[in-house]
Amino acid sequence: MMKSAIAQLNTALQQAIVKAFGPDLADTDPILVSTNNPKFGDYQANVAMSLARQLKDKPRAIAEKIVAQLDVSHLCKPPEIAGPGFINLTLKAEYLEHLLRQVQQDPRLGVEPSKTPQKVIVDFSSPNIAKEMHVGHLRSTIIGDSIARVLEFQGHDVLRLNHVGDWGTQFGMLITHLRQVCPEAITSSGQIDLGDLVVFYRQAKQRFDTDEDFKETAREAVVELQAGSPEARKAWQILCDQSRQEFQKIYDRLDIEIDERGESFYNPLLPNVVKDLKASGLLETDQGAEVVFLEGFQNKAGKPLPLIVRKSDGGYNYATTDLAAIRYRTQQDKADRIIYITDAGQANHFTQVFQVAQRAGWVPESVEWVHVPFGLVQGEDGKKFKTRSGETVRLKDLLDEAVRRSRTDLEQRLAVENRQESQDFIQTVAARVGIGAVKYADLSQNRTSNYIFSYDKMLALQGNTAPYLLYAYVRVQGISRKGDIDFDDLGENARIHLGDETEFALAKHLLQLDQILAEVESDLMPNRLCQYLFELSQKFNQFYDRCSVLQANEPQRTSRLMLCDLTAKTLKLGLSLLGIQVLERM
RNA sequence: GGGCCCUUAGCUCAGUGGAUAGAGCAACCGCCUUCUAAGCGGUCGGCCACAGGUUCAAAUCCUGUAGGGCCCGCCA
Numbered sequence: 001m002m003k004s005a006i007a008q009l010n011t012a013l014q015q016a017i018v019k020a021f022g023p024d025l026a027d028t029d030p031i032l033v034s035t036n037n038p039k040f041g042d043y044q045a046n047v048a049m050s051l052a053r054q055l056k057d058k059p060r061a062i063a064e065k066i067v068a069q070l071d072v073s074h075l076c077k078p079p080e081i082a083g084p085g086f087i088n089l090t091l092k093a094e095y096l097e098h099l100l101r102q103v104q105q106d107p108r109l110g111v112e113p114s115k116t117p118q119k120v121i122v123d124f125s126s127p128n129i130a131k132e133m134h135v136g137h138l139r140s141t142i143i144g145d146s147i148a149r150v151l152e153f154q155g156h157d158v159l160r161l162n163h164v165g166d167w168g169t170q171f172g173m174l175i176t177h178l179r180q181v182c183p184e185a186i187t188s189s190g191q192i193d194l195g196d197l198v199v200f201y202r203q204a205k206q207r208f209d210t211d212e213d214f215k216e217t218a219r220e221a222v223v224e225l226q227a228g229s230p231e232a233r234k235a236w237q238i239l240c241d242q243s244r245q246e247f248q249k250i251y252d253r254l255d256i257e258i259d260e261r262g263e264s265f266y267n268p269l270l271p272n273v274v275k276d277l278k279a280s281g282l283l284e285t286d287q288g289a290e291v292v293f294l295e296g297f298q299n300k301a302g303k304p305l306p307l308i309v310r311k312s313d314g315g316y317n318y319a320t321t322d323l324a325a326i327r328y329r330t331q332q333d334k335a336d337r338i339i340y341i342t343d344a345g346q347a348n349h350f351t352q353v354f355q356v357a358q359r360a361g362w363v364p365e366s367v368e369w370v371h372v373p374f375g376l377v378q379g380e381d382g383k384k385f386k387t388r389s390g391e392t393v394r395l396k397d398l399l400d401e402a403v404r405r406s407r408t409d410l411e412q413r414l415a416v417e418n419r420q421e422s423q424d425f426i427q428t429v430a431a432r433v434g435i436g437a438v439k440y441a442d443l444s445q446n447r448t449s450n451y452i453f454s455y456d457k458m459l460a461l462q463g464n465t466a467p468y469l470l471y472a473y474v475r476v477q478g479i480s481r482k483g484d485i486d487f488d489d490l491g492e493n494a495r496i497h498l499g500d501e502t503e504f505a506l507a508k509h510l511l512q513l514d515q516i517l518a519e520v521e522s523d524l525m526p527n528r529l530c531q532y533l534f535e536l537s538q539k540f541n542q543f544y545d546r547c548s549v550l551q552a553n554e555p556q557r558t559s560r561l562m563l564c565d566l567t568a569k570t571l572k573l574g575l576s577l578l579g580i581q582v583l584e585r586m
Numbered sequence: 587g588g589g590c591c592c593u594u595a596g597c598u599c600a601g602u603g604g605a606u607a608g609a610g611c612a613a614c615c616g617c618c619u620u621c622u623a624a625g626c627g628g629u630c631g632g633c634c635a636c637a638g639g640u641u642c643a644a645a646u647c648c649u650g651u652a653g654g655g656c657c658c659g660c661c662a
Contacts, residue, residue, distance in 0.1 A: 033604075046604055049642050059642075083605050084642080128662080165662065263662090289660055299658075300587050311660045318662045345656050347590055352658095375591080376656080413624075445599070449592060450655070457598070461624040463610040464599085471624050479621050531600065534609085545617095545626045564621095586624080 002511045003518065005075060005099070006032060006043070009089060012072045013045050019069035021055065040082065041090035042508065048085035059085030096507050097496045103511065104566055109573060111514040113155030114521070118336035121159045121329050122148040125251075125258055126342070128165035129243040130174055130201045132194060133250055133395040135377045135385050136343070139451070142442050142579065143374060144341035145256045146526040149577045154521045159259065159333060163325065164247075166240050166262035169315075170201070172222030175235045176214065177204035186235035194246040197239065222315070226267075250395055254435065255579060266324035270316045273324045274309055280360050288312030292356045297348075307352050319353055326357045330367050337368045339524065344373035344448065372524050375450035385453050403434035405455055410586075429586050433467055434459070436580040440466035443578050444530035464534045469571060470583055472537035475544060476568040477584045479561075483550040487565040490558055497559045502543040509539050510566050513574070526578060533574045540567045 013030035031046040048063035055062055063085040070079060070087075075095050080088045103110040124144020127133045133141075144160070152158045177200060178186045185192045185200070192200075207214040225232040244260070251258060274290055277283040282292045284306075291306035299305050309320045329335045340350060350371045357363050379385045387393050407430035414421055441458035445451050461467050480487060498504050509532075516532045519525070549560040572582050 031604080035605090036601095036608090037605075040605070044604080046643090049604080052642055086605070126662090169661075287659075291659075296589085297658080298588050302587070305588085306659060308660045313660080315660085317660065319660095321662090342662095343656090344591060346662080348657050349662085351590085373591080409624090417622085419622095446601095449599085452598070454598085457611075460611075465610090465624095467624060468610095471622080475622070475625085482621050527600080531609090538609090541625055542627095544621080545623095548621070550621050585622085 124341035173218035406434035436466035
């Protein structure tokens with residue numbers, strides 16, 4: 001909504017510049033930005049300073065000449081010139097009221113879908129078969145889901161892909177080990193749970209690292225599997241199914257949808273990847289391995305670094321799989337934008353793989369490839385997040401703990417306030433708040449930096465947390481219950497009239513949703529949406545504190561009800577794009 | 587040796603060219619006969635790591651330095 005206001009102001013300023021200084025300046029950018037302080041109005045045009053040298057005049061004089069030609073009276077109060085030559089613009093109340101009215105009648109809250117919808121692939125989560133999901137998967141899963149949700153809302157055709165680690169040497173050792181110690185686990189399904197599997201995996205890994213004979217047998221098992229032996233194949237299938245069921249439990253809890261397309265999917269395509277690299281002349285043999293030498297990457301001796309696409313033992317590795325995936329995603333899926341959500345440590349790998357794909361001519365110019373990196377999850381000591389005994393934290397345990405703590409907080413509050421609530425209510429609120437807190441804590445940080453994980457901070461009842469935002473939403477629902485208000489039926493003549501400064505602040509913020517979503521769409525930074533929603537909640541709480549709603553006289557009462565309704569709808573939509581569900585009461 | 591990222595208030599972090607750098611937490615002081623005080627207001631707190639450069643304008647862009655993290659040939 002405010003995007004259109006900016007566009008109109010931009011055009012008007014450009015016209016004024018031309019009127020003042022002639023057609024030579026037709027393409028001048030008015031440098032129109034939001035102000036950082038309400039006392040300077042809503043927007044400021046900074047163009048006068050930038051033109052000073054070119055026009056050989058003082059910025060303030062230039063600003064005056066522009067303002068003399070500027071006609072924005074239908075949108076703004078009279079422009080003011082301040083400081084060295086800023087042109088300050090303040091939107092009129094009537095114009096804001098008009099915009100708010102439009103937003104309220106629009107199920108998309110004034111956010112227009114993209115005019116150039118794309119086919120987008122979001123590659124995220126990607127746990128490994130036969131291993132538990134742990135904190136390391138948390139960020140990819142949560143950030144990827146949110147980015148996918150925003151892009152879907154913006155009208156793009158999004159394919160959410162789970163590139164699970166379901167292939168490779170680990171299956172050789174796992175199958176070999178299980179044949180010896182627990183054969184029933186790989187002959188029929190449902191015999192062992194993932195916890196057992198993880199233990200077996202650990203044992204297998206240890207044997208693989210220390211026992212040469214075992215290592216050899218495991219290698220043979222890999223070959224067997226790759227050759228399609230029915231028995232090995234079945235074992236592999238069972239292991240995958242078992243893990244898949246466990247992953248699904250986590251995804252269900254997190255309310256995340258994702259399509260599995262694991263590494264094994266690309267298996268049949270790998271030989272052609274190498275073959276085509278050879279045909280393109282990029283492939284070289286080095287120390288028995290098939291490699292492509294990279295441009296701009298050097299090893300310790302200063303020689304070009306190779307990307308290995310076929311190991312000396314003839315096997316393929318993750319680089320090969322990723323190359324096959326890039327090719328499949330551009331050529332079969334016809335993706336316009338491919339987004340990888342992985343930790344920052346893989347930045348080199350992706351740059352390298354993409355370089356090779358590009359040099360091989362597999363990626364059209366029009367396709368945007370983007371690695372969305374994120375930092376490590378650290379404990380409160382700043383070190384890698386571990387349990388007290390030094391183990392990796394299982395995602396399941398992490399979520400359980402968040403919900404448990406959220407439940408304890410809630411029960412204490414109920415006791416203090418002498419409230420009686422059903423077990424069902426307690427369970428639902430604890431789960432939504434706990435899971436929401438985990439998600440919000442992660443999403444609200446700039447993802448590129450490391451992230452210090454703290455239950456206490458994420459579940460804090462005040463500050464930039466999920467509970468704070470959820471509470472703002474609940475407050476609106478409280479008004480609706482108390483006043484028996486149907487927000488969808490406020491009457492034909494319902495109008496917004498802005499009076500108090502908190503009403504103006506809230507109204508202007510509400511109208512910025514479209515800009516924020518456009519930013520997230522291009523920058524892929526969900527923390528901007530978090531920041532927006534947090535500020536919205538703050539502005540709502542300020543309004544709530546200053547302006548009584550139900551006790552107000554008409555037409556103020558209806559106007560304020562509309563502001564409440566818009567706030568709630570915006571919070572609900574925004575939170576849903578973060579993958580967080582709201583509550584009616586808490 | 588090479589590459590990527592980070593360094594902003596006591597703590598956790600926003601802020602990728604515009605006015606006196608912002609939140610939250612922590613500390614201290616106020617505000618519930620009134621829609622859930624899980625709230626609101628206020629006080630305190632910063633050579634934006636350092637040094638140069640570009641610009642009318644730099645926390646923001648460029649170069650260099652220091653400190654921290656991560657990655658770098660057959661794991662993913």
